[in-house]
Amino acid sequence: MKKFLIAGLGNIGPKYENTRHNIGFKVLDHLAVTEDLTWETVRLGDTTTYKKKGRTFILLKPSTYMNLSGKAVKYWLEKEKIPIENLLVITDDLNLAFGTFRIKTKGSDGGHNGLKDIQNTLQTTKYPRFRFGISDAFSKGRQIDYVLGEWGAEEEAKLKERFEKSKDIITSFGLAGISNTMNTFNGK
Structure with a gap:
């Protein structure tokens, strides 16, 4: 069974x-609610597991x-023995219009402190990330x-649909791979 770590910052x-x-x-909370998953407080965070078509997604x-x-x-x-290419980091992005998605296989931290710390800790910029535009x-x-x-209020009204698409991105990442996911969802 293939495993993925989906880290929502x-x-x-x-x-x-x-x-x-x-x-x-919020993206991970939405996925957990729609799939009836229960969060568990564990070392360094809250986790739950989402299984789909022979894939295991550890949400963090x-x-x-x-x-x-x-x-x-x-x-x-390290604990779950997941290769870095099976990591997807979900974060906000000021440089994208509200609700716009950008999925990439690598890149700079773009001034985002969460990405900067991940980059410094993992000693690489080569890990998949999913940026959610906040404008x-x-x-x-x-x-x-x-x-x-x-x-x-206007943003809040549009978030549910964006969260549904975000769930599709996570599932696509595990089932169809990063390239197909980027082609399907980038800029949407």
Whole structure:
């Protein structure tokens, strides 16, 4: 049985729960609810397992806070003996329009502290990532407030459909591979 680690990045605690920066947690929460999965608090995060067509997806919400995400990702890759090409990191992206998807096999951290820590911990930029656009609709100097701010009503109304597509991306990653997933979902 092929195994995958799907790491949704975010910050723990009610203060951050509905913030744009927690989109990785929200995507995984949606998948867990729709598939009737139960989260378990374990070392360095919350995990649950999603099985589909002979594939096992270990969903991880790190409890290390965004800036130390690499520690949890590395631990679970090693514990479950999952190769780095079977890792998918889900994160927010200011450089993409709201709800736009960008899946890549490698790349820079783009100024994202969670990706920066994963890159430093794993000592590579070559790992699959799924960036979820949150837009850059903030005024100069207000980036932190925007990222740690909650969704607007218009955005909130569109999130459910985006979460359904996100679930499709995760499943496609495991069943069809990264190249097919990028061709099907990038820019959508």
